Amino acid sequence: MDNKTNDAVTQPTNNEKQEQLNAYRVQNDGQTMTTNQGLRVEDDEHSLKAGPRGPTIMEDFHFREKMTHFDHERIPERVVHARGFGAHGVFELYESIAEFTKAKFLTDPSLQTPVFVRFSTVAGSRGSSDTVRDVRGFAVKFYTEEGNYDLVGNNMPVFFIQDAVKFPDFIHAVKPEPPNEIPQASSAHDTFWDFVSTNTESAHMIMWVMSGRALPRSFRMMEGFGVHTFRFINEKGKSHFVKFHWKPKLGVHSLVWDETQKVAGKDPDFNRRDLWNAIEQGNYPEFELGVQILKEEDEFSFDFDILDATKLWPEEVVPVRIIGKMTLNRNTDNFFAETEQVAFHTGHVVPGIDFTNDPLLQGRLFSYTDTQLLRLGGPNFAEIPINRPIVPVHNNQRDGMHRMMINPGQTSYHRNGIANNAPAPASQEDGGYRHYEEKVDGRKIKARSNSFDDHYSQAAMFWHSMSDVEKGQIVDAFRFELGKVMSKEVRQRVIDVFSQVAEELAEKVAVTIGATATKGVAAKPTFISPALSMMNTVNTAATRKVAILVGNGFSAAEVNQLKQALTEAKVAVEIISKTQAPIQGDDNTTLEPHQSLLTAASVLYDAVYVACGRQSVDELLSDVKGADFVREAFLHYKTIAAVGEGKELLAAARVPVEYTGASGSESAGILIGAGHNGNADFAASFIAAIAKHRHWNRKLQP
CATH class of the missing domain: 2.40.180.10 (Catalase core domain)
Known part of the structure; x- marks a missing residue:
């Protein structure tokens, strides 16, 4: 059996639920259209009318069934968790x-x-x-x-x-x-x-x-x-x-x-x-x-x-x-x-x-x-295929809207003698569910235990367990959210609450929303928990998504080697060009872009790579969206790499290009390469930078 250190993904062999669902899967390919009653439909383009320009006739049962079903296709959305x-x-x-x-x-x-x-x-x-x-x-x-x-x-x-x-x-x-x-x-x-x-x-x-x-x-x-x-x-x-x-x-x-x-x-x-x-x-x-x-x-x-x-x-x-x-x-x-x-x-x-x-x-x-x-729609929601258990269901709960089970037999109650008391309860030894026997002693009262009274110490623990970067994000989030609150009284009350969580937090937020933080009332964190910070998580480039910006005349050797390295690292690659028309590399091979600068955006990718090639880079420079694409990735702390002439697009995007190579730029996630023929070490550095997710130490220039 695989243990928790084995990362290999194997196709599971247990298909019980899928086999159960197969009974409800219907393939329409190659099939003849029917009504819900199985009657074959001859015409699904026209309703039945009294003459070609006459009124629709209500005896058109196919029209009525189709329209009625459509009118009732939506069920109430969830009150919460709707999406x-x-x-x-x-x-x-x-x-x-x-x-x-x-x-x-x-x-x-x-x-x-x-x-x-x-x-x-x-x-x-x-x-x-x-x-x-x-x-x-x-x-x-x-x-x-x-x-x-x-x-x-x-x-x-x-x-x-x-x-x-x-x-x-x-x-x-x-x-x-x-x-x-x-x-x-x-x-x-x-x-x-x-x-x-x-x-x-x-x-x-x-x-x-x-x-x-x-x-x-x-x-x-x-x-x-x-x-x-x-x-x-x-x-x-x-x-x-x-x-x-x-x-x-x-x-x-x-x-x-x-x-x-x-x-x-x-x-x-x-x-x-x-x-x-x-x-x-x-x-x-x-x-x-x-x-x-x-x-x-x-x-x-x-x-x-x-x-x-x-x-x-x-x-x-x-x-x-x-x-x-x-x-x-x-x-x-x-x-x-x-x-x-x-x-x-x-x-x-x-x-x-x-x-x-x-x-x-x-x-x-x-x-x-x-x-x-x-x-x-009623008490039989457990009979919907996705909700059905993989074990048989036997009880005396009958009827109701959308009942799908057909229960033969005379009895629908417990206890009964006619059916030998079937279905019968299971003993605990046979898997019958028994609630834990907890002793309960107390008066009926609408109250809450005093042990629930501390509202601030764990909030303070969360704040003090964050990195400086995360604290800055929390402050900015409060500033935005409270900046949308119209009531000055509500804004002040919120600051009063969070003054009791962290004085630093309350002061930094208050100064931007016209409120005043209270000093000396913040809770003392009883514990610091590194597990709460996302800075202490797993980092991997696997399944990340990279945009490679190219134009006609791109270095085919460079791009092909990079694509191969990224694919081997399980990084998804999309080719982005000025248009979605096929582009030609410097070896006359043709490449089909996945997206254009119009249909793509850097926010949909984890990293950006600008390929080299004089003609290729000139094409990207001719469209302001090319520089905007790179600039946005820079502002969002993402890994950016450019080779040869590609660094000119970084300059156009006001991305610092004073770095001289991968080793000098890893800390800020900006990698500059020199050659046209690809470099395995450079690709490895790019993949390592992608794995870091963001480069928070980057200095953002106005």
């Missing part, structure tokens, strides 16, 4: 953790468990952009041998609120404002920050949302977290507290703010397209599953409440144990049937996994079922 994108995959366990849980898919390393994953934004509608500043949903449905298990999480480990009763208030505040339905998919407005300033439990989460974590470069490059504290139960009935983590093998990387704005215009489906293309190209995204496990007797050993969803367990205090790997290896066949109709639920668990008294989690156990009833 999402999904993919199929497989989960493989590295090692059994039977000492903690009896969940079979976490105890048997020989199993391959099918999964379906949906990534999403939270605040925006289905038609919003991928790259908005927002939390990202990270929901995984495991089709296990014991039934479906849904790990419903986000790309941030904490949340805005502590009790689910506040969830409608939070969502109402962050959604577009009622008078004008503005702004879309944005938290930069009065009602959201009014909520933040009056519900200070959100302070920690706000620090995450103002960081680069809210602007992921790719779904493939963001962490996932279960957010809540759950329970593991082993065969002996012993309980441990657990938090779930997904660690991307490509590391955790983000876009920069200016870049997200431009990407939204150039390609609002940027993250969707990135995931789809990666899977189509065989660059299967991989995420390792990690767990933080805590003994029951250690429940009260921290200076925070482990059931508080606005708090995290520092990884340096409670280590993350990597136990398995998820590989996404198949795109959907139909977005609506799979991604839109998939129904996740925190209450979908298997034996060995149970809940805690986290008040946010407890409320979600009710909310998910309630929303699926409305969105998917």
Whole structure:
């Protein structure tokens, strides 16, 4: 069995879920058109009329069926997480953790468990952009041998609120404002920050949302977290507290703010397209599953409440144990049937996994079922193919809208004698689910434990765990967001709140929005957690995307050698030219550009390379968009390389070209090469620079 250090991707052999879905896949190629009742259709171009120019006749049943279906094609979009994108995959366990849980898919390393994953934004509608500043949903449905298990999480480990009763208030505040339905998919407005300033439990989460974590470069490059504290139960009935983590093998990387704005215009489906293309190209995204496990007797050993969803367990205090790997290896066949109709639920668990008294989690156990009833048309949403478990379903829950199962027999109740009490409950030994027997003692009361009262220390921990670059990004995010708030009172209240998080942060933001920071009230961080900084992540050039700028007369030897080196490093390459017409190299070979300077933009790439060749560079210089392309990449801290005459395009873009070679420019991510015949060492330096993601020490000139 592969262990966690084995990076090889193998095609999974467990196809149970795909085989189940095959019964519902319909190929129309070469088939004759029919109605929904199977009647063959002769004419699908004209409605039935009383003469060629007469009125449409309502007895045209094909027209009515087709139009009625069209009128009802849309289902209510999700209230939150409306914009999402999904993919199929497989989960493989590295090692059994039977000492903690009896969940079979976490105890048997020989199993391959099918999964379906949906990534999403939270605040925006289905038609919003991928790259908005927002939390990202990270929901995984495991089709296990014991039934479906849904790990419903986000790309941030904490949340805005502590009790689910506040969830409608939070969502109402962050959604577009009622008078004008503005702004879309944005938290930069009065009602959201009014909520933040009056519900200070959100302070920690706000620090995450103002960081680069809210602007992921790719779904493939963001962490996932279960957010809540759950329970593991082993065969002996012993309980441990657990938090779930997904660690991307490509590391955790983000876009920069200016870049997200431009990407939204150039390609609002940027993250969707990135995931789809990666899977189509065989660059299967991989995420390792990690767990933080805590003994029951250690429940009260921290200076925070482990059931508080606005708090995290520092990884340096409670280590993350990597136990398995998820590989996404198949795109959907139909977005609506799979991604839109998939129904996740925190209450979908298997034996060995149970809940805690986290008040946010407890409320979600009710909310998910309630929303699926409305969105998917009734109680039978579990019978939709994408939601079906791979194990048989037997119960007495009958009828309702969109029922797909046909249950023969006389009885539909329990207990019964006519059918020998079938279907009969399973014993715990036979896999029957039994809730953990937790002693509960207390008065019925609408209150929150005093252990939830600290709203600032972990927010301060997050701030003080950031690098200087990340702190600067957080300050800029606050300045932009609060700069969009019209109410001076709200702006001041927000500064009052974050003065209690970090004095430096509050002062730097206050000075730009006309507010005043309070001194001497900031929380003292009890811990610094390097794991919170994205500067301490995995760096690799694999699956990154490079734009090679060329024109007629480009050095074919140079470009071919570079393309080969990039391909071997699993870096995607696109050729960009002045137009999309074929271009000719200096050896008379022809190259077909993928994009033109008009249709492409540097924000869609991770690095830029300018090829040499006198005629080629002159063509690029003749269009101002060539210099703009390079300039924008420079301002976004991306790797830029140029060879020979190509450095003239960098000069036109006001990119410093005083560097004399790869070794002298690596630190700033600007590489200048000399020759026309290619250089393996230069290509290697370029790839190493791409792996760094951004070059934050670059001095940006006006």
